[in-house]
Amino acid sequence: MKLEELRFGTELVKRGFASMQKGGVIMDVINADQARIAEEAGAVAVMALERVPADIRKAGGVARMADPARVAEIIDAVSIPVMGKVRIGHFVEARILEALGVDMIDESEVLTPADEEFHIDKTAFTVPFVCGARNLGEALRRINEGAAMVRTKGEAGTGNVVEAVRHMRAIMGEIRQLQGMDRQELSERARAIEAPVDLVVECARMGRLPVVNFSAGGIATPADAALMMQLGADGVFVGSGIFLSENPAQMAKAIVTAVDHHDDPQILAECSKGLGSAMRGLDVHTLPENEVLRFRGR
Amino acid sequence: MAADTDIRVGVLALQGDVSEHVRAFEQALSARIGEHHPVVPVRRPMEIEGLDALAIPGGESTTITRLIEKNGLRRPLARFPGGIFATCAGMVLLATAVDDPRVEPLGLVDMRVVRNAFGRQHESFEADIAIEGLDSPFHAVFIRAPVAELVGTGAEILARLNIGAVAVRQSLHLALSFHPELGQDLRLHELFLERL
Numbered sequence: 344m345k346l347e348e349l350r351f352g353t354e355l356v357k358r359g360f361a362s363m364q365k366g367g368v369i370m371d372v373i374n375a376d377q378a379r380i381a382e383e384a385g386a387v388a389v390m391a392l393e394r395v396p397a398d399i400r401k402a403g404g405v406a407r408m409a410d411p412a413r414v415a416e417i418i419d420a421v422s423i424p425v426m427g428k429v430r431i432g433h434f435v436e437a438r439i440l441e442a443l444g445v446d447m448i449d450e451s452e453v454l455t456p457a458d459e460e461f462h463i464d465k466t467a468f469t470v471p472f473v474c475g476a477r478n479l480g481e482a483l484r485r486i487n488e489g490a491a492m493v494r495t496k497g498e499a500g501t502g503n504v505v506e507a508v509r510h511m512r513a514i515m516g517e518i519r520q521l522q523g524m525d526r527q528e529l530s531e532r533a534r535a536i537e538a539p540v541d542l543v544v545e546c547a548r549m550g551r552l553p554v555v556n557f558s559a560g561g562i563a564t565p566a567d568a569a570l571m572m573q574l575g576a577d578g579v580f581v582g583s584g585i586f587l588s589e590n591p592a593q594m595a596k597a598i599v600t601a602v603d604h605h606d607d608p609q610i611l612a613e614c615s616k617g618l619g620s621a622m623r624g625l626d627v628h629t630l631p632e633n634e635v636l637r638f639r640g641r
Numbered sequence: 642m643a644a645d646t647d648i649r650v651g652v653l654a655l656q657g658d659v660s661e662h663v664r665a666f667e668q669a670l671s672a673r674i675g676e677h678h679p680v681v682p683v684r685r686p687m688e689i690e691g692l693d694a695l696a697i698p699g700g701e702s703t704t705i706t707r708l709i710e711k712n713g714l715r716r717p718l719a720r721f722p723g724g725i726f727a728t729c730a731g732m733v734l735l736a737t738a739v740d741d742p743r744v745e746p747l748g749l750v751d752m753r754v755v756r757n758a759f760g761r762q763h764e765s766f767e768a769d770i771a772i773e774g775l776d777s778p779f780h781a782v783f784i785r786a787p788v789a790e791l792v793g794t795g796a797e798i799l800a801r802l803n804i805g806a807v808a809v810r811q812s813l814h815l816a817l818s819f820h821p822e823l824g825q826d827l828r829l830h831e832l833f834l835e836r837l
Contacts, residue, residue, distance in 0.1 A: 349766040356765045359658075359784045359823050363699045363729070366656040382743070385707040387656060387700065422741055422756060423701055424785065446762035446785070469763055603655060603684070603708055 352469030357491035360447065360471050361555040364388060364424075364492070364578055368568070368599050369557070371395050371582040374413070375420035381585070384595035388424040388446070390580065391417040396453050396500030397583035397622065400634060406454040408436040414443050426473070431640040432458025434467075441470045447492070450474050450485075452639035453499045453582075462640065465489030475559070477510045477637055479517035479546070480536030486554055487539050493552055495576070496637040497560015500583050502624030504561040506637055507571060511558055515575045521547040551575075560637070563588070563621045565601030565614050572605035589619030646674055648837065650694045653718075654682035655708040657700020657730060658822060665822040666696060666726075669830035686717045693723045693837055694813075697731030699784065699820055702744045702756065705730055710745075719747045724813030726833050732809075732816040733787050740790075750811040751793030758788040758804055758818075770819075772808055773799040775828050781807070781819035788818055813837060 350356075367387025372378045378389045393409040394402060408429050418425045424446035429436035436457075437448050450463055452475050465472040466489035475496035476482035482493045495514060497507030517536075521529060521543060529547055533540040545553045558571035559580035568579045581598055588594040597614040604610040627635075650670065652662045663680045670678040683689055695718075697705075709715050727735045736746040736754040744756070759765070762785055769778035779800075788805030792798050799815075800808035807818035808829075813836055821829045 349768045351764070351766050353767055355782055355823060356767055356784060359782050359820060360762050360765065362658040362661060362823065363701070363784060365658060365660075365700070366654070367701065367704060382703060385704045387704050422743060423703055424762065441763065444761045444763060471762065599704070599707075600711065603712075 354491075357471035358554055360424075361473070361492035364557075365555055366602065367578045368595075368602050369426065369578070369580045370585050370595060371580075372417060372586065375416050377586055377591070378417045378420045378425075380592050381595055382421045382423050384592060385599035386423060386595065387578070388426055389417065389421060390426045390428065390449065390582075391445070392428060395583040395586060396636075397502070397587055398500075399453060400500045408433070408440065408454070411439060411443055414440065414445065418444060428454055429463075430454040431456040432461050432463060434463045437463055437468065437472075441468060445470065448472050449494075450490075450640075452496060452636045456639050462488050473557070475637075475640065476514065478513045478536070480538045481641060482514055482552055482556070483536070483538035483542040483546070486542060486552070490554065492555045492557065494557040494559040494580055497558065497562070498627050498630075498635070498637050499560045500625075500636070501561050501627055501630075502563040502584060502587075502622040503627050504563070504567045504570065506627055507558050507561045508574065510560075510637075511571060511574045511576060514552070514556065518546050518551060522550060562598075563624060565597045565611060565618075568598045569601045569605035569611055572602055578602065583622050587622040594618050594621070648678070648694070648834070649681070649692045650696070651681045651683040651688065651692045652696045652698060653705075653714075653731075654684050655700075655712065656704050657698035658820070659698050661820075661822040662696040662698045662728075665827060665830055669827045669834060672827070673831070673834060684712060686713050689714070689717045689721060692721075694833070695721060695723060695725050696822075697725060697727040697734055698822070699729035699731065702730040702733040705734065706744050709734075715747070719749065724815070724833060724837050725749065726830070727814070727816045728820050728822060729784065729786055729818060732789075732818055735814060735816045736789070737793070750809055750814055750816050751795040752789035752806070752809055752816070753791040754787045755790050755805065756787050757785050758790075759783060759786055761785065770800055770802070770807065772829070774832055779821070779828065780824060780826060781821070782823050783807075783819045786818040789816070
């Protein structure tokens, strides 16, 4: 087979990668040891970071892409896909992670935005992207920019699932509404939510987003993960919830089991036993406005 | 085998692109039988009983291995009397040997498989490939795909690229490096159903 006959980085190849993650748990890790624990527990991928979101909150200052040496160390440690986060709009950080060989890039509100007007033009990359969204309009704008996967934002680093629930319910509910609409109404709705009409029509036809949609931002227990799956998530990202818990390896395994058996209360009860304490968590209503991450990047 | 209209197909639904496999098999069956025929998700040992065919989807083979153990599915899968249609991670699981000790394969197709043989996601690709039994090329999507670097005498290679075999058949089983379930071309599904 000649090299010129192979097509790399197509929409199908990018969205296909996201499809292979479905029904899985993607775990935040900050070093090779954590990455190995995550892989052993059954994670479908790891997110290579310098700090987990709760520690990013604590540290304050400008949060940037992780040190490439750390990302490379994590890539070498595991055989599952490795993802990395870049600042919203920072296409050079994205080029750097692509050059390192990460399998997917998260253009993430957890880091300090580099551009308050534009997200990255993700169609220009071979590597697929995942982006956060709070509602259908945000999700479809990101897909239109080339995102191959969406995750609901939640409120990262809080260990509080309330925003994740709000965002998943918003997206699923908005799609359910579309399904009763005729062409003119869909077109009007597209205008109202500032999304391309063809993507709105596609959602109405499919009854879901046209790409894989994970839940993120506040999942701290197996029950939280199962809740998000029952609300319609294709899988979950768990950030601070694993490695800031008392027993990370057990918590990681339990969350993988909970996602697989999200509709079986007996198994959920069993896997939730004796895990020690979950991460401490924050009340999202007491966060000062400049510490709220979900409003970044609309 | 069962009469076409009684044929029962399941998809191993532990992790991966399960709904894509369900859709593809439902389309292939309805084209064959002329009526809608449900394909069932399989997560528990008892759900395998009575199936004529099972799809093992693409996903992460390390994750799926762990969930097979956890759900007590190893023996029922290894002794499955019907045909298995396996893509990507599924191909890894059907092998007799895998290059990575983290994956314990089921040993149903006589081949040694290398995971992520083309490289990482950056090296994932689409291409038209020739497949034995199909009269024109098949548009195949390879995503962090495995290949069979060694195929034993019991198995038959249906397609190969320069680094190894990408479609391998043994008795009723069909192991593919790529993902026909992501597209609309269902000729490989038909080829598989034909032999059941």
